[in-house]
Amino acid sequence: MAVVDAGRISARGAAMRRRAPLLPALILLFIVTQIPFLFTIIFSFQSWNLLRPGSTRWVWFQNYASVFTDGTALQALLNEVLMTVLAVLVSLVLGTLFAVLLDRKFPGRSVVRTLLISPFLIMPTVAALLWKTTMLDPVYGILNYLLRQVGAGPVDFVSSFPMTSVIVVLVWQWTPFMMLICLAGLQSQSHEVLEAASMDGAGPLRTFFSVTLPHLRSYLELGGLLGAIYLVNTFDLIYMMTQGGPGTATTNLPYYIYQRAFQGFDIGQASALGVVTVIGTIIVASVALRSLFSVFKTAEARA
Amino acid sequence: MTVRKRVLTVFAEHAILIALGIMFLVPVVFVALTSVMNSGQTLTGALWPKPWEWSNYQRAFEKAPVASWFLNSLLYAGGSTLFMLVSSVPMAYVLARVRIRFANPIFFAVIVAMLLPPQVIQVPIYVLWAHLHLVGTLWPLVLPHLFGHAFSIFLLRQFFLTIPQEYTDAARIDGNGEWGILTRVMVPMAKPGIAAASIFMFFQSWNDYYGPLLYTSENPDNWPIAYGLASFHGTHSTDWGVIMAVTVLATLPVVVVFFFAQRVFVEGITLTGVKG
Numbered sequence: 001m002a003v004v005d006a007g008r009i010s011a012r013g014a015a016m017r018r019r020a021p022l023l024p025a026l027i028l029l030f031i032v033t034q035i036p037f038l039f040t041i042i043f044s045f046q047s048w049n050l051l052r053p054g055s056t057r058w059v060w061f062q063n064y065a066s067v068f069t070d071g072t073a074l075q076a077l078l079n080e081v082l083m084t085v086l087a088v089l090v091s092l093v094l095g096t097l098f099a100v101l102l103d104r105k106f107p108g109r110s111v112v113r114t115l116l117i118s119p120f121l122i123m124p125t126v127a128a129l130l131w132k133t134t135m136l137d138p139v140y141g142i143l144n145y146l147l148r149q150v151g152a153g154p155v156d157f158v159s160s161f162p163m164t165s166v167i168v169v170l171v172w173q174w175t176p177f178m179m180l181i182c183l184a185g186l187q188s189q190s191h192e193v194l195e196a197a198s199m200d201g202a203g204p205l206r207t208f209f210s211v212t213l214p215h216l217r218s219y220l221e222l223g224g225l226l227g228a229i230y231l232v233n234t235f236d237l238i239y240m241m242t243q244g245g246p247g248t249a250t251t252n253l254p255y256y257i258y259q260r261a262f263q264g265f266d267i268g269q270a271s272a273l274g275v276v277t278v279i280g281t282i283i284v285a286s287v288a289l290r291s292l293f294s295v296f297k298t299a300e301a302r303a
Numbered sequence: 304m305t306v307r308k309r310v311l312t313v314f315a316e317h318a319i320l321i322a323l324g325i326m327f328l329v330p331v332v333f334v335a336l337t338s339v340m341n342s343g344q345t346l347t348g349a350l351w352p353k354p355w356e357w358s359n360y361q362r363a364f365e366k367a368p369v370a371s372w373f374l375n376s377l378l379y380a381g382g383s384t385l386f387m388l389v390s391s392v393p394m395a396y397v398l399a400r401v402r403i404r405f406a407n408p409i410f411f412a413v414i415v416a417m418l419l420p421p422q423v424i425q426v427p428i429y430v431l432w433a434h435l436h437l438v439g440t441l442w443p444l445v446l447p448h449l450f451g452h453a454f455s456i457f458l459l460r461q462f463f464l465t466i467p468q469e470y471t472d473a474a475r476i477d478g479n480g481e482w483g484i485l486t487r488v489m490v491p492m493a494k495p496g497i498a499a500a501s502i503f504m505f506f507q508s509w510n511d512y513y514g515p516l517l518y519t520s521e522n523p524d525n526w527p528i529a530y531g532l533a534s535f536h537g538t539h540s541t542d543w544g545v546i547m548a549v550t551v552l553a554t555l556p557v558v559v560v561f562f563f564a565q566r567v568f569v570e571g572i573t574l575t576g577v578k579g
Contacts, residue, residue, distance in 0.1 A: 026401075026406075029398075029450075033416035033451070034412060036424035037416070037424055040426065040427060097320055098323075098324065101320045114562065116324060117565070121561055123532070124510060125512045125533045126529075126553065126554070129536055130334065131330065135330060172327065172330075180569050184569045222575070229454065239512070253422075254420035254421070257422040257425075258422045261425065261426050273423075278423060
């Protein structure tokens with residue numbers, strides 16, 4: 001027994017020595033991702049407004065109380081969820097449809113594919129300006145040009161339907177990404193299975209829903225996860241397109257925190273808002289994402 | 304269910320998709336065409352350039368320091384990608400392969416850090432850069448990637464996990480240390496994953512507006528193209544032809560990179576999370 005223990009300990013010692021050079025990387029990683037957050041917590045307990053130098057003092061939970069009674073903060077949270085979820089879902093559906101279309105062979109397929117990817121490659125700021133000025137503008141916009149042809153009055157889309165407009169642009173940018181992921185899924189599907197399905201008398205729709213869609217599931221989950229990670233942080237588009245408005249109609253959390261910190265100069269409140277966001281994210285991450293992470297379980301089990 | 308009905312259904316399904324596809328392309332085509340229109344034409348409802356005004360591209364370089372914006376963007380995106388690789392590849396390997404206690408909680412903390420909007424932890428970081436007197440330079444945008452980039456670490460770790468343990472073990476028996484295993488075995492096998500992470504990083508910094516807005520907006524010499532373009536739009540808002548020419552120029556590098564790398568990009572992403 002003692003011999004076995006000794007052997008195990010020396011093996012562990014060897015393993016430790018081998019790992020030693022890598023530990024600094026891990027420690028650095030932990031420090032770099034967590035230290036700013038620690039500072040944010042410290043700032044969140046202070047009343048600190050850059051416009052009133054020297055007025056900094058400890059107020060403990062006062063900033064948090066004002067976050068939860070602040071209607072704008074709650075509105076921003078709601079907008080954030082709505083924007084991310086809708087944009088991810090709609091772009092997934094559209095991306096799947098485009099992928100199905102591109103999965104068939106037709107002349108000029110690679111050209112069409114490259115063209116369809118282009119919205120993903122355009123800068124969010126450019127996309128915002130492009131949509132705001134050339135597509136949705138009440139005077140010069142193409143959509144209003146079309147509406148005029150059928151005798152309908154000009155519609156100022158960005159101020160009348162701000163949330164829809166923002167989501168449309170997000171969908172426009174992210175559908176190509178989902179399409180790419182989905183296309184990879186479709187092309188990895190074995191032809192025998194599809195042939196077997198059609199031999200069994202399944203129509204194209206039936207085949208799609210009972211055979212192809214289950215096969216695509218893990219691809220769709222992956223695309224949804226990566227898309228959500230980016231879309232949660234949507235800032236450039238909102239800054240350029242709506243400035244969070246009209247009012248607070250399209251203010252999401254990143255934009256609101258930016259406003260509090262860099263336009264209101266209220267570091268304490270912005271930090272409290274940040275901490276609340278982090279706690280919310282941790283709850284969402286540990287509950288909702290756990291199911292999404294099942295995608296990665298197989299890879300982990302193999303390792 | 305007659306044959307004719309089925310043909311019609313298939314056609315309808317395609318027609319809707321094709322129409323959607325065309326709608327998707329309208330903005331892109333519009334930019335390209337407007338970039339070669341003269342200013343008289345851009346303000347009318349004309350859809351096709353006549354004559355083709357290629358001089359817009361020349362005027363773009365005369366009216367704005369486009370070359371300097373390009374250089375800054377190249378420094379920002381190239382530097383970020385390089386620093387990200389130097390830091391995140393070893394970190395991802397540690398999280399994927401080295402069995403240490405607390406590896407999972409640390410990975411979870413990294414994921415949470417990744418989901419956070421950068422604005423959340425922006426205040427202390429901005430204060431730090433202000434103390435270092437580096438606000439106004441590109442350093443606050445590039446340097447942080449030398450300390451790891453959470454999204455890349457996540458992507459790379461997932462890719463490393465798909466490489467069978469036997470390769471690592473074999474390399475270890477051959478007398479390699481962890482560093483040798485990483486550089487001689489893991490990196491060559493993880494090329495698609497590394498390429499995907501690099502492309503994501505390059506695109507993100509090339510397209511970033513928020514970072515330059517925060518750190519270099521008061522120093523025009525250090526504007527990357529994403530910020531320069533937006534400000535150009537604000538000051539030359541009637542000169543549509545030139546604005547669109549700058550837009551095309553700003554998007555071109557990303558399109559070229561993507562055109563050559565799309566296969567490996569898709570492979571790198573899908574192999575990461577989907578059982579092969």
